[in-house]
Amino acid sequence: MEKTDLITELNKMVCYDDLEELSKSDIIKAINNYQDIFERSNPFMHITSSAWIVNQSFTKILLAYHKIYQSFSWIGGHNDGEIDCLKVAEREVKEESGLTNLMLMSNDILAVDILPVDIHIKNQKTIDTHLHLNITYLFQADEKEKLIVCQKENEALQWFGIEGYQNHIEEKRMIAVYEKLNNKVKENLWQY
Numbered sequence: 487m488e489k490t491d492l493i494t495e496l497n498k499m500v501c502y503d504d505l506e507e508l509s510k511s512d513i514i515k516a517i518n519n520y521q522d523i524f525e526r527s528n529p530f531m532h533i534t535s536s537a538w539i540v541n542q543s544f545t546k547i548l549l550a551y552h553k554i555y556q557s558f559s560w561i562g563g564h565n566d567g568e569i570d571c572l573k574v575a576e577r578e579v580k581e582e583s584g585l586t587n588l589m590l591m592s593n594d595i596l597a598v599d600i601l602p603v604d605i606h607i608k609n610q611k612t613i614d615t616h617l618h619l620n621i622t623y624l625f626q627a628d629e630k631e632k633l634i635v636c637q638k639e640n641e642a643l644q645w646f647g648i649e650g651y652q653n654h655i656e657e658k659r660m661i662a663v664y665e666k667l668n669n670k671v672k673e674n675l676w677q678y
Contacts, residue, residue, distance in 0.1 A: 493514055502670055513619045526564055529614060531619055535571040535572070535622075536560045538596055538667045544672075545648055546629055546646060547645070548645055550640040550642070552640055558656075582635075582640060583643055589625065590625055596623055597666060598621055601660075
């Protein structure tokens with residue numbers, strides 16, 4: 487995949503609101519202007535990819551308890567040089583959940599978000615405040631499939647009701663992002 491392919495995918499994405507439209511525009515600008523935007527070596531911002539995972543009846547979402555954020559959150563990660571965000575999202579799901587019977591609901595991008603990441607320590611190294619330019623895809627999984635926690639990244643994996651997960655999110659600013667994703671799923675905005 488080339489950068490121009492990702493920009494084409496971004497351009498055809500259906501935005502949920504004006505904020506997402508602005509985020510999409512800013513991500514496209516970053517891809518065009520920064521050679522290292524897909525690498526963590528860019529200290530200010532970099533592309534990340536996430537998966538929004540629903541069960542077969544679209545009534546539950548799978549979240550991981552993330553060690554750094556000390557909160558349940560979506561599954562995803564850094565692109566680390568990979569331009570194909572879908573490939574990264576799928577890889578992250580398999581690494582962090584152990585799911586193997588994963589169904590991609592659409593090749594189209596579900597959502598984009600620009601997310602601030604506060605200063606933190608990872609692998610005994612201080613990581614300064616920066617932005618994640620995040621691209622999300624929609625996956626479906628069988629909630630009966632055995633989950634395997636990636637101890638390096640997470641402490642737990644759990645299916646939550648699409649209407650009751652908010653009480654388990656300590657990183658409160660992310661609730662608006664997750665609500666957008668759930669609303670896009672409910673409104674079938676992933677089926678273009």
